[in-house]
Amino acid sequence: MGKTAIVTGSGRGIGRAIALRLADDGYDVCVNDIPGNDSIAEGVAKEIRDKGRKSCIALADVSKLSEVQKMVETSVKELGDLNTMVANAGIAQVKGMLDLTEEDFQRMLSVNITGVHNCYSVAAKQLIKQGNCKKDAPGKLIAASSIVGFKAFALLGHYSATKWAVRGMNQAYAMELAEHNITCNCYAPGIVDTPMWELIDSGLGKKQNKGKGEVMKYYVKELTALGRTSEPEDVARLVAFLASQDSNFVTGQTQLVDGGIVFT
Numbered sequence: 251m252g253k254t255a256i257v258t259g260s261g262r263g264i265g266r267a268i269a270l271r272l273a274d275d276g277y278d279v280c281v282n283d284i285p286g287n288d289s290i291a292e293g294v295a296k297e298i299r300d301k302g303r304k305s306c307i308a309l310a311d312v313s314k315l316s317e318v319q320k321m322v323e324t325s326v327k328e329l330g331d332l333n334t335m336v337a338n339a340g341i342a343q344v345k346g347m348l349d350l351t352e353e354d355f356q357r358m359l360s361v362n363i364t365g366v367h368n369c370y371s372v373a374a375k376q377l378i379k380q381g382n383c384k385k386d387a388p389g390k391l392i393a394a395s396s397i398v399g400f401k402a403f404a405l406l407g408h409y410s411a412t413k414w415a416v417r418g419m420n421q422a423y424a425m426e427l428a429e430h431n432i433t434c435n436c437y438a439p440g441i442v443d444t445p446m447w448e449l450i451d452s453g454l455g456k457k458q459n460k461g462k463g464e465v466m467k468y469y470v471k472e473l474t475a476l477g478r479t480s481e482p483e484d485v486a487r488l489v490a491f492l493a494s495q496d497s498n499f500v501t502g503q504t505q506l507v508d509g510g511i512v513f514t
């Protein structure tokens with residue numbers, strides 16, 4: 251039977267790879283990105299339709315509850331009952347703790363934590379209303395944490411704090427939603443070759459007097475056991491498992507997928 255998923259921030263990067271992988275696995279997928287990113291979202295939706303699956307777009311800023319509610323409504327109207335929410339959207343900023351403005355800090359919290367809470371809570375209410383989550387076919391809530399959710403990076407302090415918070419909040423959701431047959435898990439990528447890491451590379455490079463690509467090269471060469479940058483598809487493969495029936499007895503976890511940088 252077909253399934254449906256919403257993947258937030260899937261206009262590019264890791265979210266796009268997840269949306270395409272879930273389409274390969276038989277999901278109809280609602281592509282979300284921020285208002286204004288219509289053309290990249292439409293491009294991903296077309297790639298999904300070219301694979302023979304249904305797709306729709308729901309532009310929404312995940313930090314705004316009313317927009318997330320409309321996103322879930324659109325997905326259900328266009329694709330049918332919801333099965334899986336992937337709260338992937340996030341932002342990064344390279345700045346020292348003492349340089350952060352009030353706005354910097356609030357913006358990071360509102361997208362990376364409030365955004366995940368909005369997506370989890372609205373999706374969970376929809377799943378409970380549908381009444382079709384079963385022990386052997388649970389609803390799935392999945393969110394993006396990070397290696398910095400286990401060990402913070404200097405100059406990414408507020409970003410790191412949000413990725414720890416996602417892990418903690420996911421644990422509470424897992425405990426509260428178990429009785430509704432909904433599982434909750436996070437993926438924690440390392441150094442993934444996306445526009446977000448380009449931003450981090452250039453920000454850390456400036457602070458450390460290093461040229462373009464040098465910081466990324468250091469992390470990959472010196473700190474990654476498997477010795478290469480992650481591709482978005484490496485992360486999508488883990489998310490495919492967390493979304494699948496094979497992970498039905500896994501909940502409240504945050505699984506690293508970093509080629510061996512942080513060990514738990």
Ligand SMILES: NC(=O)c1ccc[n+]([C@@H]2O[C@H](COP(=O)([O-])OP(=O)(O)OC[C@H]3O[C@@H](n4cnc5c(N)ncnc54)[C@H](O)[C@@H]3O)[C@@H](O)[C@H]2O)c1
Binds near residue numbers: 284287394
């Ligand atoms: N790239 C990495 O190395 C890495 C490592 C660990 C964790 N992550 C996490 O994985 C997720 C995806 O990262 P990425 O590298 O693909 O990032 P990216 O910046 O390349 O793509 C993120 C997408 O999310 C969208 N987005 C941003 N704010 C949004 C909002 N408020 N509402 C809806 N969409 C929004 C952006 O427009 C963009 O299309 C993020 O949560 C990130 O923190 C990334």
